[in-house]
Amino acid sequence: MGDTAPFDEMHNADGSVREPYRALAQWLEEQPDKALTLMQSDAEAIFRKLGITFAVYGSAEGTEKVIPFDVIPRIIAAAEWRRLSKGIDQRVRALNAFLHDIYHGQDILKAGRVPEKLILDNSAFCPQMMGLDPARQVYAHIIGVDIVRVGPDEFYVLEDNLRTPSGVSYMLEDREAMMILAPDLFQRQKVASVENYPENLRRTLESVAPAGTRGTPNIVVLTPGIYNSAYFEHSFLADQMGATLCEGPDLFVDEGKVYMRTTTGPERVDVIYRRVDDDYLDPLTFRPDSMLGVPGLFSAYRAGNVTLVNAPGTGIADDKAVYTYVPEIIEFYLGEKALLSNVPTYNCTDDEQRNWVLANIGDLVVKEVHGSGGYGMMVGPTSSKAMHAEFRRKIEARPDNYIVQPTLALSTCPTYVNAGIAPRHVDLRPYVLVGDEVRITPGGLTRVALKKGSLVVNSSQGGGTKDTWVLED
Amino acid sequence: MTMLGRTAQNLFWLSRYVERAENMARLLEVGYRMSLTSRREGGASEHLMSMMQAAEVNEDFVKKERPADVDTVAHFMMFDPDNPSSVYSCLMAARTNARSVRTAITSDMWEAINSAWLEFSQIKPRDVRGAKLLGLLEWVKHTSHQFRGALLGTILRDDGFAFLQAGNFVERADNTARILDMKYYVLLPQTEMVGSDLDTQQWSLILRAASAHRSYRHVYHDRYKPQNIADFLILRPEMPRSLIFCARFIEQNIGTLGAFYGRKQVCNEAAGQLRAMVEGTTMDTIFSHGLHEFLTEFIAQNNEVSNALADSYNFY
Numbered sequence: 001m002g003d004t005a006p007f008d009e010m011h012n013a014d015g016s017v018r019e020p021y022r023a024l025a026q027w028l029e030e031q032p033d034k035a036l037t038l039m040q041s042d043a044e045a046i047f048r049k050l051g052i053t054f055a056v057y058g059s060a061e062g063t064e065k066v067i068p069f070d071v072i073p074r075i076i077a078a079a080e081w082r083r084l085s086k087g088i089d090q091r092v093r094a095l096n097a098f099l100h101d102i103y104h105g106q107d108i109l110k111a112g113r114v115p116e117k118l119i120l121d122n123s124a125f126c127p128q129m130m131g132l133d134p135a136r137q138v139y140a141h142i143i144g145v146d147i148v149r150v151g152p153d154e155f156y157v158l159e160d161n162l163r164t165p166s167g168v169s170y171m172l173e174d175r176e177a178m179m180i181l182a183p184d185l186f187q188r189q190k191v192a193s194v195e196n197y198p199e200n201l202r203r204t205l206e207s208v209a210p211a212g213t214r215g216t217p218n219i220v221v222l223t224p225g226i227y228n229s230a231y232f233e234h235s236f237l238a239d240q241m242g243a244t245l246c247e248g249p250d251l252f253v254d255e256g257k258v259y260m261r262t263t264t265g266p267e268r269v270d271v272i273y274r275r276v277d278d279d280y281l282d283p284l285t286f287r288p289d290s291m292l293g294v295p296g297l298f299s300a301y302r303a304g305n306v307t308l309v310n311a312p313g314t315g316i317a318d319d320k321a322v323y324t325y326v327p328e329i330i331e332f333y334l335g336e337k338a339l340l341s342n343v344p345t346y347n348c349t350d351d352e353q354r355n356w357v358l359a360n361i362g363d364l365v366v367k368e369v370h371g372s373g374g375y376g377m378m379v380g381p382t383s384s385k386a387m388h389a390e391f392r393r394k395i396e397a398r399p400d401n402y403i404v405q406p407t408l409a410l411s412t413c414p415t416y417v418n419a420g421i422a423p424r425h426v427d428l429r430p431y432v433l434v435g436d437e438v439r440i441t442p443g444g445l446t447r448v449a450l451k452k453g454s455l456v457v458n459s460s461q462g463g464g465t466k467d468t469w470v471l472e473d
Numbered sequence: 474m475t476m477l478g479r480t481a482q483n484l485f486w487l488s489r490y491v492e493r494a495e496n497m498a499r500l501l502e503v504g505y506r507m508s509l510t511s512r513r514e515g516g517a518s519e520h521l522m523s524m525m526q527a528a529e530v531n532e533d534f535v536k537k538e539r540p541a542d543v544d545t546v547a548h549f550m551m552f553d554p555d556n557p558s559s560v561y562s563c564l565m566a567a568r569t570n571a572r573s574v575r576t577a578i579t580s581d582m583w584e585a586i587n588s589a590w591l592e593f594s595q596i597k598p599r600d601v602r603g604a605k606l607l608g609l610l611e612w613v614k615h616t617s618h619q620f621r622g623a624l625l626g627t628i629l630r631d632d633g634f635a636f637l638q639a640g641n642f643v644e645r646a647d648n649t650a651r652i653l654d655m656k657y658y659v660l661l662p663q664t665e666m667v668g669s670d671l672d673t674q675q676w677s678l679i680l681r682a683a684s685a686h687r688s689y690r691h692v693y694h695d696r697y698k699p700q701n702i703a704d705f706l707i708l709r710p711e712m713p714r715s716l717i718f719c720a721r722f723i724e725q726n727i728g729t730l731g732a733f734y735g736r737k738q739v740c741n742e743a744a745g746q747l748r749a750m751v752e753g754t755t756m757d758t759i760f761s762h763g764l765h766e767f768l769t770e771f772i773a774q775n776n777e778v779s780n781a782l783a784d785s786y787n788f789y
Contacts, residue, residue, distance in 0.1 A: 226572045239576040242474065250477050262475040263786040264734055
């Protein structure tokens with residue numbers, strides 16, 4: 001996987017254009033000089049106006065940045081998408097079944113299919129969730145599955161994000177911008193719509209309201225506040241769904257029920273789409289120093305008077321060490337073979353595997369088990385010898401804290417850069433909603449590494465985004 | 474959709490801070506002009522201090538133990554984060570409030586305040602002197618006008634609008650009353666007998682600080698007379714910064730809230746009392762009661778309206 005040239009999503013090996021990209025190629029050819037340059041600067045103006053920003057941790061207050069947007073869409077054929085979405089559907093059903101089991105009978109541990117120690121000693125395991133029955137037995141309602149492509153028919157799941165994944169607002173705004181910038185391109189082929197996402201999100205949230213809810217459930221989005229890096233997205237989604245955007249102090253618990261403080265007094269809350277981490281949700285149950293949460297929230301949740309989306313404790317199913325067992329998990333609960341592959345992962349606590357990893361570290365990707373956002377990871381081929389040595393030391397010191405994978409040759413898409421159109425590496429995060437049914441938005445967020453040769457697509461590390469098109473037959 | 478008490482509070486303060494930024498710019502402009510034309514030893518400094526007193530930031534300034542010269546005071550009024558009413562502090566507070574209620578305001582309003590903040594934070598304080606200062610003060614006023622224009626042109630006329638408007642006019646009433654109180658002694662009827670150049674200059678200062686030096690002529694067709702000036706800024710309903718104009722506007726908007734929520738509250742009463750202070754009275758009555766006493770009571774009652782509003786609609 002490492003040595004071959006990366007898969008070019010637009011061109012065949014002989015240079016001819018792949019089927020799904022035909023209309024785009026034609027369109028690009030027809031564009032007059034400078035048209036793309038102009039589109040690119042228009043795009044920046046659109047995003048600034050919409051106020052789509054993210055804050056980079058560690059930078060001074062007030063320096064929110066606009067995530068770079070690439071004007072050339074990424075295109076997925078209808079058949080390719082059907083395959084992917086089947087695999088995703090299977091995966092999220094299995095992961096929810098796994099979560100229910102882990103917090104109830106723990107059959108999979110008893111059967112020895114997943115090591116008990118890996119779950120029960122894991123800091124992502126949430127003992128407070130034991131025996132609790134969330135509405136419809138759904139734990140992870142909102143999921144972002146990170147997928148990479150390495151060949152025409154080769155897709156790998158890199159990660160399942162089950163803890164309030166972010167980025168869906170970019171998927172929606174990228175489409176909005178693209179329709180303003182290149183309406184004629186949409187007329188040349190049928191592109192699946194993504195704009196139902198907020199409506200589907202609302203339906204999903206309504207469908208998991210507590211059993212005793214009267215009338216239309218009152219849904220709120222709980223944000224840590226304006227200094228959170230994803231605050232824009234929280235306010236955007238609340239706005240799009242017609243839900244109230246709350247901070248911890250806007251909510252309170254009285255006799256096991258959750259209320260929000262309105263201009264006319266307390267109003268009952270039924271469903272909380274929370275973008276606050278587990279640890280900060282309720283100072284009475286989790287971190288006592290949390291200022292972001294709502295005292296008593298967890299007991300209201302336990303009493304079945306409010307639904308938390310996603311449920312606390314879902315992190316046990318997207319832990320990087322548990323990830324390696326997902327094919328096993330799918331087989332155990334669904335009795336099916338996994339449709340989407342995992343990336344082969346080396347276990348450093350095994351002596352033989354660790355020694356091999358230490359000897360070949362320059363070709364491998366090392367990730368911290370609990371790291372995210374591209375922090376705490378090393379991509380061997382693009383890192384210095386000093387970095388290799390540093391990560392060798394780290395792995396030897398705490399082998400259980402790292403997972404190691406081969407460096408995947410992520411597929412490339414044509415991308416508009418200073419020098420013109422050039423291939424850049426991309427990944428894909430489809431967004432999945434699980435409630436009364438599983439709803440998968442066609443496409444998702446394509447992240448692109450704008451630096452030549454770079455494989456790190458995170459926005460905090462110089463990545464951008466692209467509109468993602470799933471073609472309809 | 475029901476509104477959070479915090480949202481109502483953020484809206485109220487968002488527009489108070491925008492209005493305050495504008496008022497601070499206008500006061501600084503007056504202080505700056507006065508200090509340029511003062512020939513007396515120490516006169517410039519006195520003007521600047523009394524201007525800061527009207528802005529109620531003089532104590533914060535004294536704490537800094539810096540000389541009250543034009544550049545130092547201008548920096549303090551424009552850029553100093555230690556001054557809670559500096560243009561910097563006001564714009565930042567306005568933007569923070571706006572960001573918290575991003576979904577309750579229109580994108581045009583957000584853009585007006587956001588781009589103002591982004592532009593302002595690019596300015597290097599040491600580059601702002603003399604003519605540049607006046608240019609920047611103009612810009613602050615434009616920012617406020619732009620925000621208000623966006624507000625009036627784009628927002629729904631619901632409870633959010635009423636909270637925004639109430640904040641705007643509570644702040645403005647407070648400002649006008651303070652400007653008058655700063656120089657109340659030059660407005661007393663007996664002053665007219667003196668009518669020195671210095672008095673004329675002070676009167677013009679008061680009018681300028683309320684952006685009223687031109688409109689005064691339209692209403693009175695006369696030279697500056699202290700009684701007219703007081704009348705203009707207190708009792709003239711057509712003057713948009715006068716106490717009566719503001720008080721009526723506040724009562725009206727708080728009345729809208731009562732109607733919207735179908736329930737009158739303590740704040741409706743407080744707003745009614747505020748208006749009653751300036752309705753159906755004359756300058757003679759006010760003077761005989763004592764102008765300074767009247768202004769002090771007005772400021773206190775205005776503050777009472779703000780507190781009652783917070784109580785009635787669950788600000789916290």
